[in-house]
Amino acid sequence: MHSLLSFIFALGFSMVHFSSKYMKFLTYIPRSRLLSVxxxxxxxxxxxHLLPELKEHQESIEGTGSTEIFRYLDSHVYIxxxxxxxxFYGIEKAVKHSQKKARKGKEEQRTTGLxxxxxxTFFIYNMLIGYLLVHGEFxxxxxxxxxxxxLSVHFISNDHGLRQSHEKIYDRYGRWVxxxxxxxxxxxxxxxxxxxxxxxxLFATLAGGVILNVLKEELPEDRESNFGAFIAGVVGYTIILMSI
Structure with missing residues (x-):
């Protein structure tokens, strides 16, 4: 039963990526309220939800005595x-730098490489999410x-950002990857x-990746993000998480 459920949710995640191309209601600028939500x-x-769970994992690791390499670290999971x-921040900076040069007609080949x-990077990120469907403590x-x-709504936001950064090549190849x-x-x-x-x-790495990917989509001034919609998403889902 566990394997069947995890497979159904994995298919659901995959369908989010596959169908992202057809979500025409997500405008580029100003940023869609739905994306900010x-x-x-x-x-x-x-x-x-996730950080409190990391705290439990941290306590579990400390209870096992950990390993020699982590013995002198007090917050292994948070590190x-x-x-x-x-x-993820390093990768994003490299991509943005390459795109600026490409606009000047200097490094088209390097842009493709980036x-x-x-x-x-996102392939590994998504593999991690798929892997945790099986081994997460659900x-x-x-x-x-x-x-x-x-994570489904997170994928929608990520897909939008990747399409905006890479345009047609993302729909042709990246979406399938x-x-x-x-x-x-x-x-x-x-x-x-x-x-x-x-x-x-793995859960800790996922948490860091999610935080960075959300911030890179919401903070840039040229995205014209909707703060009210963002707060509505935060408050609404917090209430749901606290009540169940």
Whole structure:
């Protein structure tokens, strides 16, 4: 039953990526209110649900005595969340720098290379999400739905940002890469099993990635994001999470 449910949710995630091309109601600028609501939901999920879960993982790791390499670190899990955020930030900066040069007609080939670097990063990111469908600690259907809904709207926002950055090449190749990545991550999860410590670090990396991806979509001034819609997403999903 667990494998069947996880596969259904993996298919659902994949369909979000596949259908993103056809979501014409998401305008580019000003940023769609729905995208800002989606970002708010993702933030609420991370801070109200995921980070408290990381705290439990941290306590579990400390209870096992951890390993020699982590013995002198007091916040192992949170360090991985920070590293996840930093890694995605570095990739985003490289892509933006390349795009500026491409507009001047200097580095078209390098821009294509960075597109694939960008896709590789999100491929791993999505594989992680698919993998955690199998090995995440989902105690009941409610936990699955919380995970699925929060990350589905997060995917919609990510797809929009990637399409805006890479345009036609994203619809031609990138969308398919991300569609398959979820299913590949799920398949790896079915075929392999890792320790609770590794699962904790994977969830931490995911948290850092979600935070960075939300901020990069909402903060740039040229996106004309809707603060009211963002707050509505944060407050609304926080209320839902606190009441169930």
């Amino acid at each position: 989606a970002s708010g939901i993702s933030v609420a999920y991370v801070f109200v 991985f969340a920070m590293l996840g955020l930093c890694a 597109f694939w670097l960008h896709m590789s 105690e009941n259907l409610k936990e699955w739905l919380i995970y699925f809904f929060a 991300l569609t398959l990545s979820i299913l590949i991550g799920w398949a790896i999860g079915v075929l392999t099993k890792v320790s609770e410590m590794v699962i904790a670090f």
